[in-house]
Amino acid sequence: MPNSTPTTDTGTPPQARDGVSLSSGLSSGLKQRHLSMMALGGVIGAGLFVGSGAGIAAAGPSIVVAYALSGLLVMLVMRMLGEMSAAYPSTGSFSAHAGRAIGPWAGFATGWSFWVLQCTVVGLEGIGAAHIVSGWLPGTPEWAWVALFVVVFCGTNLAAVRNFGEFEFWFAALKVGAIVLFLALGVLAVAGVLPGTEAPGASNLTDFLPHGSQGLVIGLLASVFSYGGLETVTIAAAESDNPVQGVARAARTAMWRIALFYVGSMAVVVTLVPWDSKEVVTKGPYVAALDQLGIPGAGQLMNVVVLLALLSAMNANVYGGSRILYSLVERGQGPKALAKVSSGVPRAAVLVSCVFGFGCVVLSYWRPQDVFPWLLNMIGAVTLVVWIVIAISQLRLRRRLERESPEKLAVRMWAFPVLTWAALAGMAGVFFLMARQPDTRVQLYSTGAMMLLLSAAGYAWQRARGRARD
Known part of the structure; x- marks a missing residue:
């Protein structure tokens, strides 16, 4: 940490105002082009390229409706997060906002649960990437590839930060290029103007709800959790040199990005x-579509x-996890040993996040029947x-903000507070649907138990800190 005492935008020391500080110990090495491309490509993940296959199998053509509904919910979330992050730029993002708005215990619980999620996903994405590379190089151990990827991104x-x-x-440029090329070929094929193909018309869309409303529900739940990664740009x-401008641009372009990349490609x-x-399901929806078009080597x-999508997710999750962890420590909600910053980088937090991520990989080999599934269930509903x-x-x-600092509202939530309440109602609906499905019900209860424990720990910490100040 720097020797001088950092200050917030009001000139008061960090934690003196609402218990939240700005990350003044970190560098500002990210450029606007980095944030713009992250905002553009951050929504394109392996969940879209591969995971959407299970949703299509369950919902049929109505998967488009499922992605549109969940995409609308994500747009509202991104707008809300953009409003707060533009007003209060912080590497703690939503965790810092929760500490400021609800109480330090809420920032503690959401921050630590998100850190566990990020680090676990580092391991999961590494396993997926290693599986692909091992398929190209048979006989090579997957764990060694995961270790290599973790070392590289660590x-x-x-x-x-500019390296990240x-x-x-x-990564984002290549993903955007791939999805744009896919959409261009697909639209030409649908229109019947792609050489060697015939327009399919609506022949594949007639059985719109093959499994009824139950299939749509499964598709909706599958689509909701494929939108992970939107938070990284606000972190x-x-x-960056201009955090307010970066967040504002990302929030304002979220709508067309989601509509084009997710709903359009589905x-x-x-x-x-x-x-x-x-x-x-077996090859993935995009490979199946390219095979249908006769694209060689699809x-x-x-x-x-x-x-590329998996490696990008690993890189982003190492970054996001380390910054959330650093923010927690900076707010006094984690071990002080992790607060060490060198050359503007929270290196202790990066190392611990990478070690935890690779530890999840070890668990997947060591205890694949009990501990590892328990960990996956625990993070299932964190998002x-x-x-x-x-x-x-x-x-x-x-x-x-409207009462004290209206000038900070560079981004405004649409139709406030109506759409905020509508978003909360939508999230409650997703919770209800998860509770009805056996697989997701286990995730819901496991995540709920973790959040209760973290909230209790955060509240105990808050009370203890309050007594110490008195």
């Missing part, structure tokens, strides 16, 4: 490929794209809990 995040930004810039903005896939095609091409906290925080902070 190194890039330890060196300087450069990696994400090019990264705090380390519409192309289900129009080109029969929803009940086995290839949609499978290997998409494997490269999926690998939804974070969204709810974002909405509650925005409800409280917006009124405070």
Whole structure:
């Protein structure tokens, strides 16, 4: 940590105002082009390229409706988060906002649960990437590839924040290029103007709800959790030259990005490929669509794209996890030993996050039947809990901002507070649907138990700190 005492935008020491500080110990090495490309490509993940296949198999062509509904919810969440992050730039993002709006215990619970989520996903994405590479190089151990990927991204995040930004810039550019090319080919094929193809018309769309409303529900739940990664740009903005501008631009472009990349590509896939095609699940919907068009080497091409998406997610999760951890420590909610900053990088937090992530990989080999599934269930609904906290925080902070600092509202939530309440109602609906499904019910209860424990720990810490001050 720097020797001088950092200050907030009001000139008061950190933690003196609402218990939240700005991350003044970190560098501002991210450029606007980094944030712009992260905002553009951050929504394109392996969940879209591969995981959407299970949703299509369950919902059929109605998966387009499922992605549109969940996409609308995510747009509202991103707008709310953008409003708060533009007003209060912080590497703690929603965790810092929750501490400011609800109480330090809420920032503690959401911050630590999100850190566990990020680090666990580092391991999961590494396993997925290693599986692809091992398929190209048979006989090579997957754990060794995961270790290599973790070391590489740990190194890039330890060196300087601009290294993370450069990696994400090019990862995002390649993902955006791939999805735009897919959409262009798909639209031409649907229109019947792509050489060697015939327009499919609506032949694959007639059985719109093959499994009824139950199938749509499964597709909706699958789509909700494929939108992970949107939070990273608000975390990264705090380390940019102009955090307010970066967050504002990301929030304002979220709508068309989601509509184009998710809803648009799902519409192309289900129009080109029969929803009940086995290839949609076994190969992935995008490979199945490219095979339908007779694109040579489609499978290997998409494997490269999926690998890039997985590596990008690993890089982003190492970054996001380390910054959330640093923010927690900076607010006095974690071990002081992790507060060490060198050359503007929280290196202790980066190392601990990487070690935890690789530890999850070890668990997947060592205890695949009990401990590892328990860990996966525990993080299953964290994203939804974070969204709810974002909405509650925005409800409280917006009124405070309008009363005390209206000039900070560079981004405004649409139709406040109506759409904020509508978003909360939508999230409650998702919770209800999760409770009705056996698989997601286990995740819901496991995440709920973790959040209760963390909230109790955060509240105990808050009370103890209050007594110490008295």
